[in-house]
Amino acid sequence: MxxxxxxxxxxxxxxxxxxxxxxxxxxxxxxxxxxxxxxxxxxxxxxxxxxxxxxxxxxxxxxxxxxxxxxxxxxxxxxxxxxxxxxxxxxxxxxxxxxxxxxxxxLLPVAESGPHDLVVVQHNVSDENTDPAGTARALSDAEPDLIALQELVPPALPVYEKTLAADYPYHAVRGTVGLWSKYPLTDARLLDIKPRGIAEPWSRGLRTVVKTPHGDIAAYVAHLPSVRVRASGLASSWRDESAGLLGKAIAAEPLKTVILLGDLNGTVEDRGLAPLTSRMNVAERGFALSFPTAFPLARIDQVMARSTTVAHIRTLPATGSDHLPVAARIALR
Structure with a gap:
């Protein structure tokens, strides 16, 4: 027991x-x-x-x-x-x-739009795009006030001009970048952001003034050099140099309100874009991963602003490009 x-x-x-x-x-x-x-x-x-x-x-x-x-x-x-x-x-x-x-x-909820907001679309349309007319219509369907395009090649440019003409009577093109607007554009000029190491013709910058009902806005459209991920790391020296030139141009801009739209080949966290992100506001809401179209890994298509706020950014449906278009709402002050 x-x-x-x-x-x-x-x-x-x-x-x-x-x-x-x-x-x-x-x-x-x-x-x-x-x-x-x-x-x-x-x-x-x-x-x-x-x-x-x-x-x-x-x-x-x-x-x-x-x-x-x-x-x-x-x-x-x-x-x-x-x-x-x-x-x-x-x-x-x-x-x-x-x-x-x-x-x-x-990830926070998006604030309601205000009466002075400006809607803009940024898109690298790709120089291999086989449907420029369809791409133009898709961007127009978003009903933005401004449409910035990169990789505008000569055979496709007349198609974009004709397709967008009815809704966007004002446009300016310099080199391979352009801006279409519902409001008058003035003082359009080529912006020199070409790195010293590029010998061939290379025009990827545009500066113009948008005469909106809420005042004049300096609009910059840019396409910075591509970067490459290699075994040795990230090859971005040309991109970084071009970002520095663009940052100096924006710093010297006499107009108070500035909007930058472009394929900057970098994210807003990338220190290579510090000459821009240190001077301008970036999107407060939205991830909008834009590249590559098949499986977006990063947002390299950017909308930035000075003396105003980029309230929200989002992607639009895919076009014939390897980039997704991004649409942003600018809350004008």
Missing amino acids: PLLVRRWAGQGRPGDAGKGDARRQWAWTRGRVVAAFAVLTAGLLAFHRAVPNAVGRLGSLLETFLPWLGVVVLVLFALALLRRSVTALVALLLPVAAWTYLFGGL
Whole structure:
């Protein structure tokens, strides 16, 4: 009998063993590798400017895809659940907080439009677009006040002019970039943003004045040089040089209100665009990933503004281009 009592005492009440196993499954001592990656991800989000750009422009490369670190956080969260690690879950609070601080505002509800708002569309139409007329109609269907286009090649330009003429009687084209407007345009001129290393003819900048009912606005349309992701890193020196020239031109602009529309071949987080983002406001709401069309990874088509606000930006349906069009609402002050 004493032996039987001791056996029952050791076993405890039925079900207690299972509860003990469940309690042991969630532990502080496991998942330390997942926790370490969570801290590293938080560090990259919070201190991405500290990543050096001297070798392979790794800083710019990271900043191009910075929002996608949110996917890394989700993967780490799944691993933390799989490992039943309290340590990892607590550590994940750091990258969640950092990502929310950087990008959470873009997900907030859009404010109602005001009576002085301006709707603009930005689109790299592609020099290989086989349906320029359809592209023009698709952009016009969004009913913007301004339409900025890049990669306007000579065979397609007359098609855009004819298709947009009824709704956009004013337009200016310089080189391969152009602006169509419902309001009169004046003082249109070529903007020299050509990097020194490009020898062939290259005209990708336009500056004009839009005479809106709410006052004159300086409108800049630009197409910065392309970047390439290589084994050695990000090749963006021409893009960065061109952004610097464009930033100097905007800094010297005498009109107070400025709108920049263009394929800038960079995201607003990319430090290569700092000559622009340091002087201008970027979109307050919306991600609007615009490139490539098949699986958009980044928004390299930008709408920025000075002395006014880019209240919201969104993508439009695909056209015959490898970029998605973006539409933005400018809240004029």
